[in-house]
Amino acid sequence: MTVAATFEIEYLQYLGPDGKPVVELPPAFRDPKALLPLFKQMLFVRTFDTKAIALQRTGKLGTYASCLGHEATHVGIGASMQPDDVFAPSYREYGAQFMRGVKAREVLLYWGGDERGNDFSGPKHDYSWCVPISTQCLHAAGAALKFKLNKQKQLAVACCGDGGSSKTDFYAALNSAGAYQLPLVLCVVNNGWAISVPRSAQTGAKTLAQKGLAGGLHCLQVDGNDLIAVLEGMRRASERARNGEGGTVIEFMTYRLHDHTTADDARRYRNEDEVKAAWTREPIMRLRNYLTAQGVWSEAEEKAWAEECGKVVDVEINAYLETPVQPVEAMFDYLYADPPPDLLAQRAFALAQEGR
Numbered sequence: 001m002t003v004a005a006t007f008e009i010e011y012l013q014y015l016g017p018d019g020k021p022v023v024e025l026p027p028a029f030r031d032p033k034a035l036l037p038l039f040k041q042m043l044f045v046r047t048f049d050t051k052a053i054a055l056q057r058t059g060k061l062g063t064y065a066s067c068l069g070h071e072a073t074h075v076g077i078g079a080s081m082q083p084d085d086v087f088a089p090s091y092r093e094y095g096a097q098f099m100r101g102v103k104a105r106e107v108l109l110y111w112g113g114d115e116r117g118n119d120f121s122g123p124k125h126d127y128s129w130c131v132p133i134s135t136q137c138l139h140a141a142g143a144a145l146k147f148k149l150n151k152q153k154q155l156a157v158a159c160c161g162d163g164g165s166s167k168t169d170f171y172a173a174l175n176s177a178g179a180y181q182l183p184l185v186l187c188v189v190n191n192g193w194a195i196s197v198p199r200s201a202q203t204g205a206k207t208l209a210q211k212g213l214a215g216g217l218h219c220l221q222v223d224g225n226d227l228i229a230v231l232e233g234m235r236r237a238s239e240r241a242r243n244g245e246g247g248t249v250i251e252f253m254t255y256r257l258h259d260h261t262t263a264d265d266a267r268r269y270r271n272e273d274e275v276k277a278a279w280t281r282e283p284i285m286r287l288r289n290y291l292t293a294q295g296v297w298s299e300a301e302e303k304a305w306a307e308e309c310g311k312v313v314d315v316e317i318n319a320y321l322e323t324p325v326q327p328v329e330a331m332f333d334y335l336y337a338d339p340p341p342d343l344l345a346q347r348a349f350a351l352a353q354e355g356r
Contacts, residue, residue: 007210007213007219009207009209009210009219009220009221010220010221011220011221011222011223012220012221012222012223012226012229012232012233013222013223013226013229014026014029014223014226014228014229014232015223015226015227015228015229015286015287015290016286017225017280017281017286018286018289019285019286019287019288019289019290019292019293020289020290020293021290025228026228026231026232026235028231028232028235029228029231029232032290032291032294032296033296035227035228035287035291036291036296036297038075038076038079038227038231039227039284039287039288039291039297040305041075041079041095041098041099042071042072042075042095042227042283042284042287043284043302043305043306043309044098044309044312044313045067045071045074045075045094045095045098046068046071046284047306047309047310047313048094048098048104048107048309048313048316049066049067049068049094049258051310051313051314051317052064052066052107052108052111053066053258053262055108055317056111056262057262060112060321061108061111061112062111062112062113063111063261063262063263064111064261064262065091065092065111065260065261065262066092066256066257066258066259066261066262067092067093067094067095068256068257068258069191069225069254069255069256069257069258069278069282069283070092070093070095070189070191070224070254070256070283071095071283071284072224072225072226072227072230072254072283072284072286072287073095073187073189073224073225073230073252073254073283074092074093074094074095074096074189075095075096075098075099075227076227076230076231076234077093077095077096077157077159077187077230077234078093078095078096078097078098078099078100079099079231080230080231080234080235080238081096081099081100081155081157081234081238082154083100083123084123084125084154085123085154085155085156085157086123086125086126086127086140086143086144086154086155086156086157087100087123087126087127087156087157087158088126088127088130088136088137088139088140088143088156088157088158088159089126089127089129089130089136089158089159090129090130090131090133090134090136090159090160090161090164091129091130091131093159093189094107096159097120097122097126100122100123100126101121101122101123102120102121102122103120103121103316104312104313104316104317105316105317105319105320105323106119106120106121107120108316108317108320109320109323110129112320114323114325114326115334116323116326125143127139127140133160133161133163133164133167133169134160134164134165134167134169134170134173135169136158136159136160137158137160137164137167137169137170137172137173137174137186138169138172138173138176139158140156140157140158140173140184140186141156141158141172141173141176141177141182141184143156144156144177144182144183144184144241144247145176145180145182147182147183148180148181148182148183153242154183154242155183155184155185155238155241155242156182156183156184156185157184157185157187158173158184158185158186158187159187159189160186160187160188160189161188161189161190161191161194162188162189162190162191162192162193162194162199162202162208163194163195163197163202164188164194165188165203165208165211165251166194166202166203170186170211171211171214171215173186174186174211174212174214174215174217174247174249175214175215176215177215177217177246177247178212178215178216178217178246178247179215179216181244181245181246181247182246182247183241183242183244183246183247184241184247184248185234185237185238185241185247185248185250186212186217186247186248186249186250187250187252188208188209188211188249188250188251188252189224189252189254190208190224190251190252190253190254191254191255191256192254192255192256192278193256193260193266193269193270195260195264196260196264196266196268196269198269207219207221207251208221208249208251209221209249209250209251211249212247212248212249216246217246217247217248217249218237218240218245218246218247218248218249219248219249219250219251220233220236220237220248220249220250220251221250221251221253222250222251222252222253223252223253224252224253224254224283225253225254225255225281225282225283225286226283226286227283227287230252233250233252234250236248237250254283255278255281255282257275257278257279257282288302328350328351328354329347329350329351331350332344332346332347332350333347
């Protein structure tokens with residue numbers, strides 16, 4: 001038999017679930033003190049997420065997509081990017097966006113139904129939240145093509161979920177990246193569930209990372225609950241992209257510890273034992289154990305930081321709650337430069353109802 005080609009998917013993990021190193025750490029991340037700011041950011045994200053869910057449950061926020069359990073993956077992705085890179089998120093990568101300057105109040109505005117939240121702080125060339133699944137991958141590919149044509153040392157990063165990696169948009173983006181050798185990093189955040197569809201039911205691929213092989217991209221599978229592995233995977237992908245070596249698909253293995261959104265009830269399709277097992281592998285406990293063992297973090301420091309995070313998030317919540325509601329006509333006034341007659345008629349009707 002003649003073999004046309006063979007492939008391997010490398011798996012990156014440096015910290016085990018107990019926080020103990022399982023292999024030698026990469027040189028760039030051997031100083032535990034260098035990880036402290038990112039660990040603190042992970043704690044901030046979890047504080048924000050907890051309070052955002054409470055806001056929704058008390059009727060002060062619309063449907064909200066929790067990021068519980070994704071903190072290491074999201075913060076690691078954001079920490080690995082330069083300000084002039086382009087980020088195309090889906091709708092729950094708050095940790096990455098906070099690293100890029102987005103404010104918590106802007107996230108809340110968006111989920112509160114106010115589109116002004118999408119005009120967020122941070123790099124203005126970053127894309128807005130994208131609820132249509134994986135269409136953001138094509139947006140990022142377009143940005144990466146611009147960087148390639150202009151010979152710029154920038155890269156585009158897009159995030160999607162495990163289910164999103166089965167969309168044609170994802171495949172079209174990776175095919176473009178391979179054909180044109182684009183500086184594109186496609187981050188597949190595999191949290192085990194595409195809403196109620198388990199990973200096992202939505203693809204026959206042994207890994208989601210290997211989907212990039214079809215387009216000729218470099219592929220990695222990473223323990224997404226291990227911040228060091230996330231940083232190293234992103235470092236490798238970024239280095240390749242900036243050196244003109246093309247794009248990468250990275251599959252981050254993590255778990256969705258909360259419902260898909262606050263409109264979902266995961267108890268209908270997930271068993272309790274699975275979730276309990278996932279909590280033993282979660283990212284914050286893992287990194288906390290490592291940093292404590294290295295003597296750079298303590299319970300007292302975490303308690304003080306948790307209080308500080310609570311205060312900061314409360315300020316952001318108050319800013320969101322105190323933001324004046326837009327007038328009803330705002331939903332019509334920013335769609336067209338020259339509104340069509342039917343839209344103008346709808347606007348007039350809405351204003352008449354408002355006046356009632």
